[in-house]
Amino acid sequence: MLPPRPIPGIALPEPDSSRPTSPDTATIAPAPNTPMAHSALPLVPFNSARDALRAWMRDSSAGDQVGAVRALEYAASQGHLTAQYKLGRMYAGGEGVPTNDLKAFEYFSKIADENADAIPGTADGRMVGSAFVALGSYFIDGIKGSYVKPNPDRAFDMFNYAASYFGDPDGQYNLARLYMKGQGTARDPRQAARWMKLAAEKGHAPARAAFGEMLLRGGEGVPRQPVLGLMWLALARESADPAREAWILERNDAAFASASPADRTAALALVERQQVATGASPSRGAGRP
Template structure:
């Protein structure tokens, strides 16, 4: 079991889908390569030749159709662009299949779309046009590797999950990846349990406005887990997380904030509110730049 990985290495082209197929014994002599697996045409009709002038036009059409509620039309247009390797189209289709949004839910198909993004854009820098999409694809792949995909060649592989999260968190600074990496350290999943490392990664994601990271960082600060006890700061992060909470899925954040509120003094609460106000001021200033 590892204690850490520095994450400074670059992920090479063709790393992801090829590696998992080889590891599963599904890619061998006479068998189709990864590109063949990327085939969403079975349930989405391929648009007729000449329907779009180029991939960019197809993406614009797909986004327009999606926003208008025509998700089947959106999928057709995005499929055309994805077939030409357009990263945003691949990402959007991956999300649609992962969520069953306008297309049949299909985690394996989503995995293959995200894999294609990672394979073809792994050398993109954090300032590149596709950086956000590429980072999101690596993070999505990490989540799939954590649990695997039932009935498919994608088996649970915590080490590969760590690699995906670590790459997106370290190289791209992606807050979702930073949060997922922190959870691995907090729970001791695939790495030596290390609350201090967890707090570090939660803090990076929290500063970028990630509500779940803010809540768990707040809890660590309240309990002194991996960090010194700092009740005011812990309550501040939990308050920010509660402000961003959305519906029943975030009820756990509300519960943690209420517990913290009851466990702090009046002075801590006033100090926490001042920190919350300061966070919002800094965020507003950053947006105005």
């Protein structure tokens, strides 16, 4: 089985490059008739959401985490997308605040509800696409002790929208996993391979490894192409994070160990060709002597 991708993280734009927001935007709140997820910190008055983001950067640099969170809460209450996304990430990962998946879920929901038509490829579009992926991840398992219950159908919807509209590689990878397992949709190995390939072509390391294994195995509508499979596994190994994605290194090493010398040589030649085409620096490993 393939591990899910964690709640995604992307580089945030600087406050001055963020889109302007209206001071009349409603403050964030849980959906009607649902339990209150949290009591917001007191909102400190600022002249604008942009001023609050500058205060967040200043307080963060000074080590004032309480002040930084209050500034972000104010900007988020004014509908500032970057602040909402940052808070969602913080509560999802416990970054400077206690981990609170329900708070994270509500911030990501706010983003998805109000920005589903953001332009793909823009800074806003990347954050909104990541928010949809995060929601899909929460719908897979639900949030214990909350009104967010496991809902594979909703997870499929979230990943599918992130993958198809925003072209988000995390969304494409997770959508492929659902097609592989038949979770939230009918099992479809061909669709799984299609979405996995799209994510792999964007440099997504887990997708590269998974697509490589699909080509190594073949079957169920996916042609067996061992050389290409080894190539994708080698590319995955070189772009993987060894601390978080040790499984990629293990599967690459096992595949190369069992491959024929001719297939290994041909695969490494393809890897070098890819590196030349993309301007990447060749690296050792992935079956290299």
